[in-house]
Amino acid sequence: MNRIIKVEPFTKEAFAPYGHLLMREPGVPPIKTTPPIFADRIPFEVDDGSAEFVYALLKRKEFKFSALERHLKVTQGFFPLYGGPAIISVAPATDPNDLEALPSPDSVRCFLLESYTAFVIHRGVWHGTILPLEESFGYILATRKETTDDSIEPLYDGDCQIRDLGVTFEIQL
Numbered sequence: 179m180n181r182i183i184k185v186e187p188f189t190k191e192a193f194a195p196y197g198h199l200l201m202r203e204p205g206v207p208p209i210k211t212t213p214p215i216f217a218d219r220i221p222f223e224v225d226d227g228s229a230e231f232v233y234a235l236l237k238r239k240e241f242k243f244s245a246l247e248r249h250l251k252v253t254q255g256f257f258p259l260y261g262g263p264a265i266i267s268v269a270p271a272t273d274p275n276d277l278e279a280l281p282s283p284d285s286v287r288c289f290l291l292e293s294y295t296a297f298v299i300h301r302g303v304w305h306g307t308i309l310p311l312e313e314s315f316g317y318i319l320a321t322r323k324e325t326t327d328d329s330i331e332p333l334y335d336g337d338c339q340i341r342d343l344g345v346t347f348e349i350q351l
């Protein structure tokens with residue numbers, strides 16, 4: 179079965195159930211007004227392990243997916259470096275103790291990430307691989323070393339749980 183998803187604007191309010199946005203212009207006065215100006219801040223948390231940064235690379239591919247993944251022990255952060263806007267796919271967290279718990283296909287949402295915005299996702303929020311609009315895209319992934327290790331061999335009992343939702347999502351810009 180295929181399902182069409184329309185990309186939505188990426189705002190703090192719309193993304194609040196899934197995580198936090200770190201914005202150049204968050205719509206509130208700067209935290210610090212002397213250079214360097216601190217425009218915005220968001221939390222980043224790692225449980226039972228050590229924080230690390232990963233330099234991640236992607237190539238443009240068709241705007242389709244059927245699998246999502248979740249991490250329970252880190253509020254993973256995504257910091258674009260180059261390659262212009264990209265599409266972020268998310269769905270609400272499900273029971274962290276149930277390895278078979280999946281979000282409903284109609285709860286999946288897609289947002290348009292601008293190259294000057296970053297974000298973190300709440301623990302357990304289901305998310306797809308970023309889909310860049312340009313040919314090449316690079317981002318810094320703020321994550322947990324043990325979660326990265328689990329991502330190399332994704333295991334349900336690790337902190338990189340990848341599941342196919344049984345639906346092919348086609349994204350419309």
Ligand SMILES: NC(=O)N[C@@H](O)C(=O)O
Binds near residue numbers: 234247254321325326
């Ligand atoms: N697998 C992993 O740790 N990171 C992914 O969530 C990703 O999209 O980078």
